[in-house]
Amino acid sequence: MFNPSRQDARQFYFTTWRKYQDKQPLVGAELIAIDIMLTHPEYHDLLNQPERYGEQDYPPELGATNPFLHLSMHLAIHEQLSIDQPAGVRGHYQKLCALFQDEMRAQHEMMDCLAEMIWQAQRQQTAFDPAIYFECLIKKTLTTP
Incomplete structure (x- = not known):
């Protein structure tokens, strides 16, 4: 199972960004990652400065979004949608897209x-529970104006 360290994950984004800027060919997950990075211009300056941001912490109690976690969550969702795993996630996504008229x-x-699902699994020291994920997704389609 692929389980990169924090440093490996961040280096993946920095390297992909540099390759894109240098017009070098991108392969595999880099192709998906660059599309995600391009939709987040607020991170471009950060991606240009690996020496400054490679080791920076983003403690949740300070309210700052961890850009590397954010990009990685996009990658995870892309993977889920591409294979419809957990089974049915693509249908929930389509409902959200129809509701918001905005894929992002x-x-x-x-x-x-x-x-939420990840936090619950960590808190309870259990495996990921797609029921928690889907319950949250259903609530979003029912309660979002």
Whole structure:
């Protein structure tokens, strides 16, 4: 199972960004990652400065979004959608897209639910429970104006 360290994950984004800027060929997950990075211009300056941001912490109690976690969540959601795993996640995504008429907003709403499922698994020391994920996704389609 692929389980990169924090440093490996961050280096993946820095390297992909540098390759893109240098017009070098991108392969595999880099192709997906660059599309995600391009939709987040607020991170471009950070991606240009690996020496400054490679080791920076983003403690949740300070309220700052961890850009590397954010990009990685987009990658995880992309992978889930591409293989419809957990089974049925693609249908929930399509409902969110129809509701918001905005794929990026739908993915950001999914991130909240994915984070909730991960947090519950960590808190309870259990495996990921897609029922928690789907319950959250259903609530978003029912309660979002």
